[in-house]
Amino acid sequence: MNQKLHRRDFLKVAGTLAAASLVASCAPNNSSPTSTLLPDTTTPLPPTFPPLQPPTASAPLAVIALNRMGFGPRPGDVDAFNALGSSDDERLRAYVAQQLNPDSIDDSEFESRYAAAGFETLQKSADELYADHIVNNPYDMNDDTYWDWYSKPAYELVEATFLRAVYSRKQLVEVLTDFWHNHFNVYFWQDDAVPMLVSYHRDVLRAHMLGNFRQMLEAVAQHPSMLYYLNQNNSSDAGPNENYARELFELHTLGAENYLGVLDPNTIQKDANGVAVGYVDNDIYEAARCLTGWRVDDDLGDWEDGVEKSGRFLYYKPWHDRLNKLVLGKYIPADQPDLQDGRDVLDLLARHPGTAHHIARKLARRLISDVPSEAVIQAAADVFLANLDAPDQLKRVVETILLSEDFRLTWGQKIKRPLEATIAMLRATQAEFTRLPSGVSWMSSLMGQAFFERRPPDGYPDTMEAWANSMSVLYRWNFAVGLTDNWMDDQEQQRTLRTDLRAQTPPEVHTPAALADFWIPRLLGRPMSDENRQAVIDFVRQGYGENDEMSDEDLDYWGRSMVALILMSPDFSMR
Amino acid sequence: MPNYSRRNFLQGCSYAIASMAGARLSNLAFSAQNNTDTLVVVFLRGAWDSLNVVPPIDGDDRGLYEKARPSIKIPADALLRLDNQFGLHPALSPLYDLYQQGKMAVVHATGLNVDTRSHFDAQEFIELGTPGIKNTSTGWITRHLQSTPSGSTGLVPAVSTNGLPTALLNYTPTVSMNTSSDFSQWDNGTVAQQKEALRKMYGGNTLLEQVGRRTLDALDVVQPLVSQDYVPSNGASYNDDDFGRQLQTVAQMIKLEQGLQVATVDFGGWDTHEYQNDGAGGYMAGLLSSLGSGLANFYQDLDSGYTNHLSVMVISEFGRRLVQNESNGTDHGHGSVMLTLGGGVNGGQVFGQWPGLSNEQLYDHADLAVTTDFRQVLGELLTSRLGNPNLETVFPGFSGYNPLGVFHG
Numbered sequence: 001m002n003q004k005l006h007r008r009d010f011l012k013v014a015g016t017l018a019a020a021s022l023v024a025s026c027a028p029n030n031s032s033p034t035s036t037l038l039p040d041t042t043t044p045l046p047p048t049f050p051p052l053q054p055p056t057a058s059a060p061l062a063v064i065a066l067n068r069m070g071f072g073p074r075p076g077d078v079d080a081f082n083a084l085g086s087s088d089d090e091r092l093r094a095y096v097a098q099q100l101n102p103d104s105i106d107d108s109e110f111e112s113r114y115a116a117a118g119f120e121t122l123q124k125s126a127d128e129l130y131a132d133h134i135v136n137n138p139y140d141m142n143d144d145t146y147w148d149w150y151s152k153p154a155y156e157l158v159e160a161t162f163l164r165a166v167y168s169r170k171q172l173v174e175v176l177t178d179f180w181h182n183h184f185n186v187y188f189w190q191d192d193a194v195p196m197l198v199s200y201h202r203d204v205l206r207a208h209m210l211g212n213f214r215q216m217l218e219a220v221a222q223h224p225s226m227l228y229y230l231n232q233n234n235s236s237d238a239g240p241n242e243n244y245a246r247e248l249f250e251l252h253t254l255g256a257e258n259y260l261g262v263l264d265p266n267t268i269q270k271d272a273n274g275v276a277v278g279y280v281d282n283d284i285y286e287a288a289r290c291l292t293g294w295r296v297d298d299d300l301g302d303w304e305d306g307v308e309k310s311g312r313f314l315y316y317k318p319w320h321d322r323l324n325k326l327v328l329g330k331y332i333p334a335d336q337p338d339l340q341d342g343r344d345v346l347d348l349l350a351r352h353p354g355t356a357h358h359i360a361r362k363l364a365r366r367l368i369s370d371v372p373s374e375a376v377i378q379a380a381a382d383v384f385l386a387n388l389d390a391p392d393q394l395k396r397v398v399e400t401i402l403l404s405e406d407f408r409l410t411w412g413q414k415i416k417r418p419l420e421a422t423i424a425m426l427r428a429t430q431a432e433f434t435r436l437p438s439g440v441s442w443m444s445s446l447m448g449q450a451f452f453e454r455r456p457p458d459g460y461p462d463t464m465e466a467w468a469n470s471m472s473v474l475y476r477w478n479f480a481v482g483l484t485d486n487w488m489d490d491q492e493q494q495r496t497l498r499t500d501l502r503a504q505t506p507p508e509v510h511t512p513a514a515l516a517d518f519w520i521p522r523l524l525g526r527p528m529s530d531e532n533r534q535a536v537i538d539f540v541r542q543g544y545g546e547n548d549e550m551s552d553e554d555l556d557y558w559g560r561s562m563v564a565l566i567l568m569s570p571d572f573s574m575r
Numbered sequence: 576m577p578n579y580s581r582r583n584f585l586q587g588c589s590y591a592i593a594s595m596a597g598a599r600l601s602n603l604a605f606s607a608q609n610n611t612d613t614l615v616v617v618f619l620r621g622a623w624d625s626l627n628v629v630p631p632i633d634g635d636d637r638g639l640y641e642k643a644r645p646s647i648k649i650p651a652d653a654l655l656r657l658d659n660q661f662g663l664h665p666a667l668s669p670l671y672d673l674y675q676q677g678k679m680a681v682v683h684a685t686g687l688n689v690d691t692r693s694h695f696d697a698q699e700f701i702e703l704g705t706p707g708i709k710n711t712s713t714g715w716i717t718r719h720l721q722s723t724p725s726g727s728t729g730l731v732p733a734v735s736t737n738g739l740p741t742a743l744l745n746y747t748p749t750v751s752m753n754t755s756s757d758f759s760q761w762d763n764g765t766v767a768q769q770k771e772a773l774r775k776m777y778g779g780n781t782l783l784e785q786v787g788r789r790t791l792d793a794l795d796v797v798q799p800l801v802s803q804d805y806v807p808s809n810g811a812s813y814n815d816d817d818f819g820r821q822l823q824t825v826a827q828m829i830k831l832e833q834g835l836q837v838a839t840v841d842f843g844g845w846d847t848h849e850y851q852n853d854g855a856g857g858y859m860a861g862l863l864s865s866l867g868s869g870l871a872n873f874y875q876d877l878d879s880g881y882t883n884h885l886s887v888m889v890i891s892e893f894g895r896r897l898v899q900n901e902s903n904g905t906d907h908g909h910g911s912v913m914l915t916l917g918g919g920v921n922g923g924q925v926f927g928q929w930p931g932l933s934n935e936q937l938y939d940h941a942d943l944a945v946t947t948d949f950r951q952v953l954g955e956l957l958t959s960r961l962g963n964p965n966l967e968t969v970f971p972g973f974s975g976y977n978p979l980g981v982f983h984g
Contacts, residue, residue, distance in 0.1 A: 234902035262692065465782070531778070561763055
C-alpha cells in the first residue's frame with residue numbers, strides 16, 4: 001500500500017511539474033505595460049454589462065459541417081465540401097456518408113506523417129503495454145527514468161491525438177473519440193494504469209464509437225483504465241466500493257436527470273417491462289454488489305491465489321457477492337453464473353429509455369448546440385432504442401443528428417472549446433509539425449483543457465458558460481500570437497512548429513484590403529461582419545490607405561499579425 | 576513600426592482605465608465597499624471526509640466512530656482538541672493557532688437539505704444556491720454581487736482562479752486567472768494595436784464578447800503586476816502547489832485595492848473512495864496539509880491591514896459515509912463541515928447542532944445528518960459581513976433564516 005500511495009502522490013505532482021518546466025521554453029518577450037492613468041478630467045464610469053444576446057451570425061453549410069464534424073477547415077476543405085454535390089442537401093449527405101465510413105477515406109497524408117513521427121509505444125497491445133511499462137519496467141523506481149518509461153505511452157498518445165486531429169481527414173472519428181473519452185472519462189495521471197490509456201483509447205473508444213453502445217459499455221467496464229480510475233478494482237463483497245457503480249448510472253448511462261434521490265426503491269414507478277423509470281441510491285448499492293469481483297489481474301506482489309499479472313480484466317469469484325439483488329425493480333437471483341450479475345446491470349442500463357435520451361442529448365449538444373432541441377434529441381433517442389442490438393447502433397444515432405434540420409439551421413450557439421480552438425488554429429494556418437512541441441499542450445492547459453487531464457469523472461464541460469472566461473480567452477489570443485510568430489518550438493527536444501503565412505499569401509495580394517479579404521475567408525471559411533472586417537483592415541493598414549501597396553516588410557510583419565488577429569476574433573471561436 | 580500616437584492610445588483606453596483612474600482619485604468611491612469584507616470561497620471538490628477532518632474526540636460518538644472506521648480512524652491522541660467534543664485533523668495544524676486566536680470557526684453537520692449523493696448535483700445545488708433546482712441561470716455569488724446595496728463597481732469585483740465556477744454563473748465582470756503571472760498578453764510588437772482592434776471585434780453583447788472586453792480591461796490592471804516579484808507580507812511563504820499559487824494570486828488582487836469583493840478558489844481531489852489515509856498520514860493528510868498551510872500563509876500575508884475585512888469560507892459538496900469501505904476509503908455521504916476564517920469570525924468555537932452517530936441518528940441510517948443548512952452560514956455571512964441583507968434574492972425560497980452567531984456584525 002505504501003508503494004501505491006507513493007506512486008499516486010508522484011503522479012499527482014508529475015503533471016504540474018511537467019507543465020511548469022515548459023514555461024521557460026515558450027515564454028515570449030513581454031513588452032512594458034501601457035501607461036495606466038488618464039488625465040483627471042475623465043469621469044469614472046462603472047463597467048456596465050448589458051443583457052446577453054444570442055449571436056445572430058449564420059454560416060455556410062460547409063463551415064457548419066467542418067467545424068462540428070471536425071476541428072475546423074484547412075485551406076481547401078470548404079471547396080472540397082462544396083464539390084460534393086449540387087445542393088446543400090446533397091453535399092451534407094455525401095460528407096456525412098464519407099465521414100461515417102472512415103475506412104473509405106484516403107488518409108495517406110496523415111499516415112505518412114504518423115509513420116515519420118516514429119512513436120515507440122502506440123503499436124503495443126494491451127498485454128505488451130502492461131508487461132513492458134508496468135510489470136517489467138527496467139528502471140529503478142527511485143529514478144526519473146522509471147517514471148518517464150511508465151508515462152511514455154500516455155504522452156505519446158496525447159501527441160498522436162493532436163497529430164490526428166490536425167492532419168487526419170477522418171475528422172468525425174476524432175471528434176467522436178474525444179466525445180467518448182469525455183463521456184467515459186478517465187484521467188491521464190490517475191492511479192496504476194497510466195500506460196493502459198493507450199489501449200483504452202484504441203481498443204475501447206475507437207473500436208466502439210460507431211458500434212453498439214451495450215458492447216462499448218462492457219468494454220469500458222472491463223478495461224483497467226476505468227477499473228482503476230473509479231476504484232472498481234478494489235470492490236469486494238466484504239465492503240463494496242460504490243464509486244464506479246454510481247458514475248455508471250449518473251454519468252455513463254441514465255444520467256443525473258434520471259436520479260430520483262434517496263428514496264425507497266419500492267415506491268418508484270415502473271415501465272411496461274417492469275423496469276423502474278429512474279434510479280435511487282439503493283439501485284447503486286445493489287449494482288455495486290452485482291459488480292463485486294470485476295477487477296484487474298494485477299497481483300504484482302505475488303500474494304493472491306488465482307491472480308496473475310497479465311493486466312487483463314479478471315472476474316474474481318472470491319470477491320463476488322453471490323446473494324440476490326434488486327436493481328431498477330428487477331430481481332437478480334443468487335448464485336448466477338460468473339459475470340452474469342454485472343451483465344444484467346449493464347443490460348438494464350443500456351436498454352433503458354433514460355439512457356437513450358441521455359446519450360442522445362449529449363451527442364446533440366456536442367454536434368449541434370449547447371441547448372439542442374427536444375425534437376432532435378427524441379429522434380436520436382428513438383433510433384438508439386430501435387437499434388439496441390444493431391452492430392452499428394451508434395453510427396445510426398450520430399447520422400440522425402448530423403442529417404437533422406437542427407444541424408443545418410443552427411450556428412454560433414456554441415463556442416469552440418480550448419482544444420478545438422487550438423487545433424483549429426493549427427489547421428487553418430497549415431501549421432507544420434511532426435512531433436508536437438510540448439508548449440502546445442501546455443497552452444491548451446492554460447486555457448483550461450488539455451487532452452485526458454480532466455480529473456473528475458464527468459469529462460470536460462460542453463457549454464459556452466464553462467469556456468467563456470478571461471483566462472481561456474486570453475490564452476486563445478496568446479496561442480494565436482505564438483503560432484503565427486513561430487514561438488512554439490521546443491528547443492530542448494528539438495521539435496518545431498512552423499507556419500509560413502507569407503508563402504501562403506498570393507503575390508498579387510499586397511494592399512491592406514486585399515490582405516484582409518484573402519485571409520478572412522481562408523481562416524474562417526466565410527466573411528466577417530463589415531465592422532469586424534474594417535477593424536482588421538484598420539489594424540493592418542497602419543498609415544496606409546486601404547488600397548495602397550504595402551512594403552514587403554510591412555506585408556510580412558503586419559500581415560502575420562493580422563492573421564493572428566483574425567484567429568483571436570470572436571468569429572473564429574464560433575461553432 | 577509606425578508611432579503609436581497619443582490619440583490612438585486614448586482611443587484604445589477603455590472605460591476600465593478611466594474607472595481605475597477615478598477610483599484612485601476618489602477613495603470615496605470605494606469607502607462603502609471597504610466597510611464590507613472581501614469574501615474568499617474555497618470549494619473542496621469531491622466531498623471531503625469531514626468526519627476525519629473534525630472527528631469526535633471523546634464520548635460515545637468517539638466509540639461509534641472508531642468502530643465504523645477500524646482502519647482509517649484518526650487516533651484520538653493525534654487530534655488537536657477543539658472543544659470537549661471534537662478534535663481537528665493534525666495535518667491542519669497550521670490553522671490551529673488561528674482557531675485558538677479566535678480567527679477561525681468550525682460549523683459541523685452542515686450541508687444540503689435535499690437528498691442527493693451525486694457530486695455534480697450537490698455542487699450545483701450549493702453553487703446555484705437553489706437546492707433541488709438545477710436550471711437556475713445565475714450563481715449565488717452572482718446574485719449577491721448584483722443585489723448588494725454597496726454595488727459592485729470596482730474594477731475587478733470578482734476573481735476566479737479556476738475557470739468560471741457555477742457560483743459565478745453569468746457574472747460577466749468576473750476575471751478568471753490561474754496566477755497573476757500567467758495573466759499576461761503576449762506581444763509580437765503589435766499588442767497595443769491588437770488590443771485596439773479586439774475592443775472593436777468584441778464590441779457586441781454575446782457572452783463571449785463581454786468576456787473578451789472584460790479580459791482587455793483586466794489586462795490593463797493586472798499585467799503591470801507581472802513584472803514585479805510578489806513578496807508576501809509578514810514572512811508568509813506560499814506552498815509551490817496549485818492551491819498556494821491560487822491563494823497568492825487572490826492576495827495580490829486584494830492588495831491591489833481595486834474593489835475585489837469575491838474570489839473563488841477550487842481545490843480538487845477529495846473523492847477518497849480508497850486508501851484515503853494511514854493513521855494521521857497518507858493521501859488525505861497531504862491534501863489537508865496543503866489546505867492548512869495555504870490558508871495559514873494566506874492569512875498571515877493579509878494580516879497586514881486586510882484581515883479585518885476578510886472572510887474565507889471553506890466548503891465541500893457533502894461528507895462521506897460513517898462506515899468505511901473495504902478499500903480503506905469512504906463512499907458518498909451527507910452532512911459535512913464548513914470552516915471559516917477572518918477578522919469578523921467568532922472563532923475558537925465549533926458551531927452547529929451535533930446530530931450524533933448512532934444508527935437512528937444517522938441520515939438514511941448511514942451518514943452524518945445535516946442540522947445546519949449551508950445557507951444559514953452563508954446567509955449570516957452576507958448579512959453580517961458583506962452588507963447584503965437581500966437573502967431572498969441570493970437564496971430564493973430559503974426560509975427560516977436563523978443565524979448561529981458565527982460572525983460578528
